[in-house]
Amino acid sequence: MIRTNFLTIVLLVLFSFVRCSASDIEASEEQVKSTFANPVWDGADPWMTQQNDDYVYCYSANNAIFVSRSKYLTRKGELKRIWQAPASGWNSNCVWAPEIHFIEGHWYVYYAAGFSGPPFIHQRTGVLRSKTDDVFSDYEDMGMLYTGDNPQNLESNVWAIDMTVLEHQGKLFAIWSGWKEQCDTDATPQHLYIQEMENPYTLKGTRVLLSSPEEDWETGGPLNLNEGAQILKNGNQVFVVYSCRESWLKEYRQGMLQLNDPDGNLLDPANWTKKGPVFEGTAQVYGVGHVSFVKSPDGTEDWIIYHSKKTTEPGWNRNVRMQSFTWNLDGTPMFGTPVPEGKEIDRPSGEVEIEAAEKE
Template sequence: MFALSRLLPLSLLALTLACQKSAPAQPTVAPPTNTTFTNPLLPAGPDPWVIRRGDTYYYMHTTGNNLVIRKTAKMSELGSAVSTVVWTPQQASVTQRDIWAPELHFLDGKWYIYYSADPLCCDGHRINVLENANADPTTGAWVDKGRIAVPGNDLWAIDGTVLEQNGKRYLLWSGHEVANSQVQRLYIAEMSNPWTLIGPRVELSSPQYSWERNGSPAVNEGPEVLKHGDKTFIVYSASHCSTDDYALGLLTASATADPLKLTSWTKSATPVFVKNPAGQAYGPGHNAFFQSKDGTEDWIIYHANPQTGQGCGDNRSPRMQKFTWNADGTPNFGSPVAVGTALPKPAGE
């Protein structure tokens, strides 16, 4: 996601693209029934994120210039969910632009949003943290906890997420090895609290395989944590978002391993989720995970473009589908389901 949409607010990007070419044809979507839904869930929504708290799902995605939370009891009804703007940096006297990949986490009895933004200095994007003590994150005041970075190593960084393992908490993100670098790598560092990193960062993955190096620059980004049985997985996005071949890769470790040790992780030599041209799913990636309302099903939510060559802009729409598990305990995401296909709603809805 280091392209034009990473440099402009999405609304401005859409206007720019509209001036360059006619609007693409919209995918045909079948009407849902009482027991089914269809993808996409929204007309646009890059970098989707979902978290469940009690009986409520909270959803966020990249808007470009602010932070918005959608609140719903049913993920299949995300399109009609109540939408609340919870943070606009300019109104909070914070100078930032190009706000990307927000994630909402509930830690130590409070809500935290991790988001990436360009502070108009310092070689570009950094990860920032907001805190809210209210029980409902769409209400109450959000407090700016500032930038989260490795002490003495404050470099370009995006796509922050949280891993909890062995009683400790860690931040995962996509960043640069040195200032002015282009290659995006995955890093991890221990947290002393939800807005502070301690100790050194450890590089967990870089774009080494050909399927991770489509487009320019080469990219590993959007790390997301998935746990199952005795394993911890990091599902990440690989290749540049400007290409149709943006895809998902997989890192695997024991659920009791030290995540700061590179030897704890095994990297899959092949992608685990790739484009489906026949189904109008190009560049599927930057995902999140959630369980069905009754807790019996595992679901992935991700963005994809409906047509070839649409890159990193507003055409990326959020889609979701149920996934299963292989005999060895690894996730089996299958193939992106075709746009407009009637799918059973998550169990319990």
């Protein structure tokens, strides 16, 4: 009787071990999910870039600028507030759409801000610079950029938002959305301007009007605008993908400028060709806009990060989404259509392997 009980106990222990081991394996496999679904998080004007194996995500909230660093494209990681707007001054309010770029050993943040609003008529562009090459280092305020037509008269500065930078053949260029002249209403058309930079925090020469909302697919609503320009490169081809139509409406969409001659003059508007729309909403996804671009963790895929409206009602209640895109035979991007909310998408190539390795 004692022997029988002993064998029974041994068998029960072995059976339990096998069951637990199998459960652990199944749980481990379930934890490393191979798909995800949009939206990935709340927010707007998503700016993401890469440095080595890290994805750096930059955004504004409560008049402050935050940075996240993650090994994953689809998840935010370690987070830090790198700048808080001052209590007073030109940039004390309305902090919008920051971008962060690593240039010449420092991180530079380009952001729009004003001292009051609405109406949002005081927006200008400011620059922050990291004190080290660490994205989480302290930042110093490099001041406001002059984005008007008369650099000798700083009081003549003109409304400017959504600045990005283009590095091309050893030169640095700024591209932003601005007004032709300062106005007392924010119901003012917005245009894209380009200007060479002396360094990452100083513009050189005078601004050049690069694009105006003129095509039938970028006009037709209550306010014509070009904004949110972002740089996309494919080999020696250079593209500026930008947002048009109204940001608060479901018609918000993406247009594109293509550089005709990479060896030509970037400050010559005739050297750019406009195409569009290249990415727009559907009956299920509304008002796609303000994009940025990164590679998958293994470098084999191209991804577009963008925001969309949560409803068709006018307003700025938005969330962040992402999906892969491909290229046409002529080297131009083919973004396809926005993936509907909740539909499972394969995670960026290489991301599952990173997570699996971390769990070993």
